[in-house]
Amino acid sequence: MGQPWQGLHRSLFGKYFVVLFVAVVAPLLAGGIGNAWFGYRDQRAMLDALLQLEAASAAGQIRNFLDGIRDQLGWTVQLDWRPGSEEQHRRDAFRVLRQAPAVAAITLVDGQGTERLHVSRVDLNRSGSGIDRSADPAVSGASTAGAWYGPVTYSAATEPFMVVAVAGNRPTVGIALADVNLKLIRDVITGIRIGTTGHAFVTDRWGRLVAHPDISQVLRGTDDATAAGLRALRAKVAAAGGAMALQSHDGEAVLAAVAPIAGVDWTVFVEQPVAEALAPIRAALWRTGGLMLAGTLLAGLLACWPMASPGA
Amino acid sequence: MARRHVASAWSGGFLDPVPNAGRPRPGWVRCLIHLAGVLAAALPVAAAAQPGASPRIGLLAFWPCDPATYAQGTGEFGPLMKGLEELGYQAGQDLSFDCRSADLDQDRFKAAATELAGLAVDVIVTTSQPAGQVAHEVTRTIPIVSVVSGDPVAAGLAQSLARPGGNLTGVSYYATELTAKRLELLREAIPQPSPLGVLSNPDVAYLPFEEDTKQAARQFGIDLKIHHVAKPAGFEAAYRQMAAEGVRAVFVLPDLMFAAEAERIASLALTHRLPVMAWGFWFAQLGCLMAYSADYGVMQHRLAFYVDRILKGADPGDLPIEQPSNFYLTVNLATAKALGIALPESILLLADEVIE
Numbered sequence: 001m002g003q004p005w006q007g008l009h010r011s012l013f014g015k016y017f018v019v020l021f022v023a024v025v026a027p028l029l030a031g032g033i034g035n036a037w038f039g040y041r042d043q044r045a046m047l048d049a050l051l052q053l054e055a056a057s058a059a060g061q062i063r064n065f066l067d068g069i070r071d072q073l074g075w076t077v078q079l080d081w082r083p084g085s086e087e088q089h090r091r092d093a094f095r096v097l098r099q100a101p102a103v104a105a106i107t108l109v110d111g112q113g114t115e116r117l118h119v120s121r122v123d124l125n126r127s128g129s130g131i132d133r134s135a136d137p138a139v140s141g142a143s144t145a146g147a148w149y150g151p152v153t154y155s156a157a158t159e160p161f162m163v164v165a166v167a168g169n170r171p172t173v174g175i176a177l178a179d180v181n182l183k184l185i186r187d188v189i190t191g192i193r194i195g196t197t198g199h200a201f202v203t204d205r206w207g208r209l210v211a212h213p214d215i216s217q218v219l220r221g222t223d224d225a226t227a228a229g230l231r232a233l234r235a236k237v238a239a240a241g242g243a244m245a246l247q248s249h250d251g252e253a254v255l256a257a258v259a260p261i262a263g264v265d266w267t268v269f270v271e272q273p274v275a276e277a278l279a280p281i282r283a284a285l286w287r288t289g290g291l292m293l294a295g296t297l298l299a300g301l302l303a304c305w306p307m308a309s310p311g312a
Numbered sequence: 313m314a315r316r317h318v319a320s321a322w323s324g325g326f327l328d329p330v331p332n333a334g335r336p337r338p339g340w341v342r343c344l345i346h347l348a349g350v351l352a353a354a355l356p357v358a359a360a361a362q363p364g365a366s367p368r369i370g371l372l373a374f375w376p377c378d379p380a381t382y383a384q385g386t387g388e389f390g391p392l393m394k395g396l397e398e399l400g401y402q403a404g405q406d407l408s409f410d411c412r413s414a415d416l417d418q419d420r421f422k423a424a425a426t427e428l429a430g431l432a433v434d435v436i437v438t439t440s441q442p443a444g445q446v447a448h449e450v451t452r453t454i455p456i457v458s459v460v461s462g463d464p465v466a467a468g469l470a471q472s473l474a475r476p477g478g479n480l481t482g483v484s485y486y487a488t489e490l491t492a493k494r495l496e497l498l499r500e501a502i503p504q505p506s507p508l509g510v511l512s513n514p515d516v517a518y519l520p521f522e523e524d525t526k527q528a529a530r531q532f533g534i535d536l537k538i539h540h541v542a543k544p545a546g547f548e549a550a551y552r553q554m555a556a557e558g559v560r561a562v563f564v565l566p567d568l569m570f571a572a573e574a575e576r577i578a579s580l581a582l583t584h585r586l587p588v589m590a591w592g593f594w595f596a597q598l599g600c601l602m603a604y605s606a607d608y609g610v611m612q613h614r615l616a617f618y619v620d621r622i623l624k625g626a627d628p629g630d631l632p633i634e635q636p637s638n639f640y641l642t643v644n645l646a647t648a649k650a651l652g653i654a655l656p657e658s659i660l661l662l663a664d665e666v667i668e
Contacts, residue, residue: 090658091657091658091661094658094661094662095661097662098661098662101637101638102637104637120493121493121639122486122489122490122493122639123492123493124492124493124496124528124531125496155635156473156635157472157473157474158473158474158632158633158635159634159635159637181637183634183637184637214621215634216621216630216631216632219473219474219632219634220474220475220630220632221474
C-alpha cells in the first residue's frame with residue numbers, strides 16, 4: 001500500500017518543490033547577486049570619491065596650519081630696521097610667540113641679512129648679535145619668493161622641526177625666520193577622522209613621517225626602508241588616480257588616497273581599514289544571503305503544505 | 313492509519329520525523345532545540361574566553377595618595393586620570409589603580425616602588441625624575457611611565473630618546489634646559505636682580521641645576537647667593553640669611569620637597585618682600601611673582617597616552633621619550649603690586665596665566 005503511493009507523492013512533492021523553489025529562489029538569487037555586484041561597484045566608486053575628498057580636505061587643513069604661521073610672522077616684517085626700532089621689533093616677536101604656540105623661536109634679520117634679534121621659548125634671546133645670515137637659503141629663499149619652507153629636521157634625532165621664513169613688502173624690513181615645532185600639527189592630524197577607524201598622516205618629499213595621530217611613529221624616526229616604502233606607496237596611489245586598496249606601511253589592509261600639500265612638497269595619506277570601508281557592502285551581502293535562506297525555507301514549507309491533506 | 317500516512321508524507325520530504333512512538337516532532341523543531349542547546353553550552357565558553365581582570369595601574373606618588381582628588385582631575389595624578397578618561401577608559405570599570413606614596417620623603421620612594429612591583433601591576437606611573445629613577449632601580453620588567461628631567465640617556469634610564477630600549481619611557485619637562493631661560497625672564501621683570509638668592513636642594517645635586525644657574529648668572533653678570541635647604545624647617549633660616557645679604561630676588565631650583573613646600577616658600581618671600589622666580593605654576597598661584605616651565609597639564613596628559621599604548625600591548629622601549637613643546641609662564645600681578653614692582657609689558661605679553 002505504501003510503495004506506489006510513496007513513489008507518486010515523491011515525484012509530486014518533488015515537482016511541487018522544484019517549481020516553487022525555483023519560482024521563488026531563483027529570482028531572489030539573481031536579484032541578490034546582481035544587487036551585490038552593482039552595489040559593490042557603486043559603493044567603491046563613492047568610497048573612492050569620499051576618500052579623495054578627505055585627502056584634499058586634510059591637505060587643506062595642514063596648509064592652513066602653515067599659512068597661519070606664515071601670516072603671524074608677517075606682522076614682524078612690516079617696520080624698517082631703524083636705530084631705536086629694536087624694542088618695537090622685540091614686542092612684535094613676543095606677540096607672535098603669544099599667537100602661534102607652534103613657533104619655538106623667531107630670528108629677525110635686516111635687509112642686509114644680518115641677525116638683529118633672536119627670541120626663543122627655550123634658549124636665551126639674542127639682541128644685535130650681528131651674525132651674518134645672508135648666505136642662509138631661508139633668507140635668500142624668502143627674499144625671492146616671499147615665503148620659504150625648509151626641510152623637516154629632527155632635533156635630538158627625534159623631534160620634528162622646520163624653518164619658515166617670511167619677507168615683507170620691501171627689503172628694509174628684513175626677513176623673519178621661525179623655528180616651527182611640527183609636533184603641534186598633532187591637533188590638526190588627530191582631528192581628521194575618516195569614518196571611525198580611518199586616519200590621515202603626512203610625509204615629506206623623502207617619505208619620512210612628519211605628522212601622524214600616533215606621534216611616536218614620527219618621533220621614532222622613519223628608517224630608510226619605511227621611507228622608501230612610503231615613497232613607493234605614494235607613487236602607486238597617485239598613479240591609480242583615486243583610492244586604492246593596499247597594505248599600509250603598518251601592514252593593515254586599507255583603502256588609501258593621497259593629496260599633495262603645495263608649497264612644502266609634503267603628501268597627505270588618508271587611510272581607512274578595508275573592514276570598515278566595505279562594511280556596508282558586506283552588510284548588504286549578509287542581508288541578501290539571509291533573505292535567500294528565508295526564501296528557501298519558505299519554499300520548502302510551501303512545498304510540504306499540500307502534502308499534509310492527502311494523508312487524512 | 314491516517315497518522316502513519318502523515319508520518320510517511322513527512323518522511324518523503326526533507327523534514328524527518330523522530331523515529332519513536334508518540335507525537336512525531338517535525339525536524340525543524342528538533343533542529344531548533346539542538347541549536348538552543350549548543351548556544352547554551354557555548355555561552356559560558358564565550359564568557360570564559362572574555363579578557364580577565366581589568367588592568368592595574370600602579371601610581372608612585374610623592375604627595376600622600378588621594379584617589380578622590382585624582383578622580384576630580386586635580387592633584388598629583390588628576391590630569392593623568394582625565395587624560396585616560398578622554399582616551400575612553402572608565403576608572404573603576406576598565407582600570408584599577410594602586411597608589412603607593414613616599415609621603416613627602418624622597419627616601420621612601422624605594423619602599424613604595426618595591427611594594428608596587430610586588431603587586432604585579434601592569435604599569436607604574438610617576439610624575440617626577442627621582443620617582444622614575446627609583447622605580448627603574450626596583451624593576452626592569454614592569455613598564456614605567458615617568459616625567460624625566462635632565463638627560464635620561466646619561467642617567468642610564470634609556471638608550472636613546474627615540475628608542476629608550478628598556479622598560480622606562482615618558483616625557484621630559486626640560487627642568488634643566490629652562491634654568492637659564494628662567495633667569496632671563498626674571499631679569500626681564502626685575503632689571504637689576506643682583507645679588508640674587510638661590511634656593512637649592514642638595515639632594516638633587518646629581519642634576520646640573522646649580523651649575524646651569526651659575527653659568528647663566530656669569531653671562532648676565534649677576535651675583536649669586538646660593539642657599540642649600542634639605543628640610544622644610546630650613547627655609548626660615550635661608551630667607552633670613554638672604555635678607556641679611558640684601559638679595560633683590562629669589563630663584564628657586566626645581567625639587568620635589570620644594571614643590572611640596574611652595575606655600576611656605578611663597579609666604580616667606582612675601583614676608584621678606586622678595587620677588588621669587590620658580591618653575592611650577594602653583595608657585596605663582598600661591599604668591600610667588602613668576603613661574604616658567606613646560607606645560608604640566610599637557611605633559612601629564614601625554615603620560616595617559618603612554619599608559620594607553622602600553623596597556624594595548626606596546627613595548628615601552630619602542631615608545632620615544634617626548635620633549636616638551638608647550639611652555640607656560642605664570643605671573644602674579646597681585647604680588648607685583650604688593651611688592652611695588654611695575655612689570656614690563658613684554659612679560660605680560662608672554663604670560664600664559666596672569667593672576668590678579
